[in-house]
Amino acid sequence: MSKKTTIVPIGPYHPLQEEPEFFKLHVEGERVVHIDIELGYNHRGIEKISEAKTFEQAVLLVERICGICSTSHPFACVQAVEDAGDVEVPVRALYIRSLIGELERIHSHLLWLGLAGHFIGFNTVWMWVWRYRESVLDVFELISGNRNHYAMFKPGGVRRDIRNEDIPAIRRMLKGLDGPIKLFRDAIVQDPVIHARLKGVGTLTRQQIIDYAAVGPTARASGVDIDVRRDHPHAAYDKVEWKVITAQNGDVFDKAVVRIGELFESMKIVEQCIDWLEKSPGSIDANPGQIKAGEGIGHYEAPRGEVIHYIRSDGGNRAVRHKIRAPSYVNIATNRESVIGQSVSDATIILAAVDPCYCCTERMAAVDAANGRRVLSGDDLIRLSREKTEEIRRELGLPGPELALEKALRRLG
Amino acid sequence: MLSELKTRLGGTVIAWREKSQKRHYVEVSPVDIVAVTGIMFKDMGARFQIATGADTRDAIEVLYHWAFDTYGCVVTIVVRLDRANPELDSISGLCKGAEWIEREMWELLGIKFRNHPDMRHLLLSDDWPEGKFPLRKDYSRAN
Numbered sequence: 001m002s003k004k005t006t007i008v009p010i011g012p013y014h015p016l017q018e019e020p021e022f023f024k025l026h027v028e029g030e031r032v033v034h035i036d037i038e039l040g041y042n043h044r045g046i047e048k049i050s051e052a053k054t055f056e057q058a059v060l061l062v063e064r065i066c067g068i069c070s071t072s073h074p075f076a077c078v079q080a081v082e083d084a085g086d087v088e089v090p091v092r093a094l095y096i097r098s099l100i101g102e103l104e105r106i107h108s109h110l111l112w113l114g115l116a117g118h119f120i121g122f123n124t125v126w127m128w129v130w131r132y133r134e135s136v137l138d139v140f141e142l143i144s145g146n147r148n149h150y151a152m153f154k155p156g157g158v159r160r161d162i163r164n165e166d167i168p169a170i171r172r173m174l175k176g177l178d179g180p181i182k183l184f185r186d187a188i189v190q191d192p193v194i195h196a197r198l199k200g201v202g203t204l205t206r207q208q209i210i211d212y213a214a215v216g217p218t219a220r221a222s223g224v225d226i227d228v229r230r231d232h233p234h235a236a237y238d239k240v241e242w243k244v245i246t247a248q249n250g251d252v253f254d255k256a257v258v259r260i261g262e263l264f265e266s267m268k269i270v271e272q273c274i275d276w277l278e279k280s281p282g283s284i285d286a287n288p289g290q291i292k293a294g295e296g297i298g299h300y301e302a303p304r305g306e307v308i309h310y311i312r313s314d315g316g317n318r319a320v321r322h323k324i325r326a327p328s329y330v331n332i333a334t335n336r337e338s339v340i341g342q343s344v345s346d347a348t349i350i351l352a353a354v355d356p357c358y359c360c361t362e363r364m365a366a367v368d369a370a371n372g373r374r375v376l377s378g379d380d381l382i383r384l385s386r387e388k389t390e391e392i393r394r395e396l397g398l399p400g401p402e403l404a405l406e407k408a409l410r411r412l413g
Numbered sequence: 414m415l416s417e418l419k420t421r422l423g424g425t426v427i428a429w430r431e432k433s434q435k436r437h438y439v440e441v442s443p444v445d446i447v448a449v450t451g452i453m454f455k456d457m458g459a460r461f462q463i464a465t466g467a468d469t470r471d472a473i474e475v476l477y478h479w480a481f482d483t484y485g486c487v488v489t490i491v492v493r494l495d496r497a498n499p500e501l502d503s504i505s506g507l508c509k510g511a512e513w514i515e516r517e518m519w520e521l522l523g524i525k526f527r528n529h530p531d532m533r534h535l536l537l538s539d540d541w542p543e544g545k546f547p548l549r550k551d552y553s554r555a556n
Binding site: 325 | 432433435436438460461462463465467476478480482483485486487489508509510511512513514534535536537538547548
């Protein structure tokens with residue numbers, strides 16, 4: 001690909017119209033030399049809105065910040081309110097909170113795995129992973145009534161109990177996931193095409209993670225051993241056995257390895273939670289009255305990393321200040337390091353590797369570094385990413401993971 | 414760890430409020446913010462979580478939340494700024510993770526961050542009217 005100055009017409013938009021890209025990659029030939037990150041398109045003023053909501057309403061409000069990690073915000077929010085008001089939460093509610101949080105982590109990581117497969121050209125992996133993800137969403141519908149936005153959290157506890165008659169369905173789901181996820185893990189982690197495609201791509205060093213204050217799998221893949229569930233114990237995380245997953249190289253491959261490892265740890269936590277819940281009846285709500293004046297901080301390890309809420313109360317029934325910081329806020333900034341100098345065909349998977357909390361594919365474009373004219377749309381970038389995988393497959397003379405994986409999955413039935 | 418932190422912060426501490434073992438709120442003078450950040454980030458190795466800007470009746474506050482993951486606590490550094498002219502040195506030179514939130518606190522609260530490498534709108538549109546800061550308590554959509 002030579003230095004381009006042609007404009008590629010993109011979709012229904014006029015090619016010369018100023019299209020506000022979320023990620024604008026400046027390219028010289030095939031190299032990314034600069035990235036513009038433009039935020040704010042989904043800014044809804046939620047912090048301001050929260051000042052007009054009661055604390056209980058605010059929990060439902062913040063659940064809608066994100067669809068995929070929707071319970072993470074309520075998790076941190078109620079903890080901030082409880083921190084401010086010195087509210088003690090009944091232990092059964094703590095277990096239910098961890099149960100919900102880990103079920104969410106499972107389906108969120110499965111979503112990411114599928115997307116990653118899609119971006120590098122393994123649509124079969126995508127479809128199969130999302131098929132298994134459905135079983136987790138079915139469990140959510142069973143216990144909360146919704147596939148997303150479960151409305152389970154409230155200051156002082158949880159809104160709904162877990163019924164013992166629903167627990168066998170959760171166990172069946174775990175059992176049904178275990179075999180396939182092991183197959184996905186082996187297929188992805190051992191496949192030479194995936195190795196060639198993802199190792200050494202989009203690397204972030206330990207120091208870069210620390211400088212940018214990045215969190216979550218993005219940080220852990222670079223050997224930064226932080227996890228809010230372990231470091232700042234809350235809910236039931238210090239009552240069950242599990243471990244934090246880290247890797248050392250900080251490339252896209254390691255970020256995948258970390259997320260896959262976390263899937264198994266989450267399943268372990270879910271199992272221990274339902275075992276405990278099954279034989280431990282009790283209150284699920286402390287029914288706090290007024291939240292006294294003061295301030296509180298609540299944080300939780302969302303699938304993407306630490307989510308943190310700060311709440312200031314003046315003794316009334318609503319926050320006078322409610323600060324929210326999602327993990328993607330600190331993680332997306334690391335793209336300034338991870339994508340520079342890389343090939344434009346790797347851009348898609350590198351940007352996706354921090355697992356940003358929105359669909360960014362429509363929001364990517366590449367422009368010629370010399371004159372700023374758009375040369376590649378988001379679809380082009382995905383196409384290039386897939387073509388690179390094809391090239392690697394041809395060079396190695398290997399099929400990649402899909403055929404073997406599909407055969408094994410069908411055998412599982 | 415806390416006693417080491419207290420020693421290092423020394424005279425910069427105006428007030429130290431321990432809400433609980435896990436939550437500490439430490440007020441320092443705005444002029445010391447860069448030095449204090451150096452102590453938190455470089456000397457003590459704390460992790461920058463985020464900064465909260467807040468408008469109160471008599472001041473604009475900036476709270477810097479620092480996590481000590483090994484100790485399971487959060488130490489929040491608080492500075493109070495003059496509401497009429499809230500100005501503060503940027504800490505992004507020490508901590509890149511603060512760059513975006515300083516932009517956000519400027520556009521939503523009107524805090525001026527001196528020596529910021531890239532001060533421009535983060536969330537609001539570039540043609541947002543000047544001088545209108547949505548998170549201020551006296552913000553009104555009426556002109």
